[in-house]
Amino acid sequence: MLQDALVEQSSQGQFTPEGRQDILAAAIGRPEHPGRVRAAGPGVGITDYFGSSSRQPSYSYSDTQRMTEEITKKVRQDLMQEIRAEVRAEFQMLYQEQFQSMRPMQSPIEEHVVPPPPTGRSGKGSCSASAIPEDDMDDGSPCLLYILEEDEMVLVARGTEFRSATVCHGMQLLEDEVKVSVDEM
Numbered sequence: 001m002l003q004d005a006l007v008e009q010s011s012q013g014q015f016t017p018e019g020r021q022d023i024l025a026a027a028i029g030r031p032e033h034p035g036r037v038r039a040a041g042p043g044v045g046i047t048d049y050f051g052s053s054s055r056q057p058s059y060s061y062s063d064t065q066r067m068t069e070e071i072t073k074k075v076r077q078d079l080m081q082e083i084r085a086e087v088r089a090e091f092q093m094l095y096q097e098q099f100q101s102m103r104p105m106q107s108p109i110e111e112h113v114v115p116p117p118p119t120g121r122s123g124k125g126s127c128s129a130s131a132i133p134e135d136d137m138d139d140g141s142p143c144l145l146y147i148l149e150e151d152e153m154v155l156v157a158r159g160t161e162f163r164s165a166t167v168c169h170g171m172q173l174l175e176d177e178v179k180v181s182v183d184e185m
Contacts, residue, residue: 003027139164143180158184 006027009015015023047053059067140160146153165179166172173179 002029140181145182156185157182 006015006023010023015026017023140162143159143161144155145157145159147156148154159180159182162179162181168179
């Protein structure tokens with residue numbers, strides 16, 4: 001056969017390639033053509049030419065499927081944890097921004113101490129007021145509500161205190177109670 005003869009000539013040093021006429025071109029019987037691939041001919045596959053692989057696949061199809069499912073499950077869990085952490089961090093940031101914008105500034109106005117109401121009580125109406133209508137205009141005085149947060153006093157509401165009211169919503173006010181209308185929170 002021609003191929004065996006070429007191998008023998010090459011091993012003895014009798015075959016010398018010249019230009020495009022190398023041992024492969026001589027074995028195929030066609031000169032090398034630039035831009036084309038040399039092949040053994042139509043219908044010859046890689047296993048026909050080189051033989052079948054001696055190595056078998058290391059994993060069966062079911063093992064591969066199971067490992068793929070496990071990896072997919074692990075990636076999903078990791079992704080969900082990462083997303084939860086990002087959402088939690090973003091929510092905390094937005095919550096803190098919202099809380100800071102709602103937090104009232106410290107008022108330069110001194111805190112108004114509410115004195116105990118006068119002892120004269122009237123049972124008129126839901127929230128009793130002064131008997132003289134003109135006194136209603138001067139009856140209310142501004143007041144502030146502070147809460148202690150950590151080590152500082154924080155203003156949480158502004159309102160109007162009505163000292164002369166003795167009944168509110170049908171209930172008698174005690175001596176240490178006073179009617180207050182909340183104007184701003």
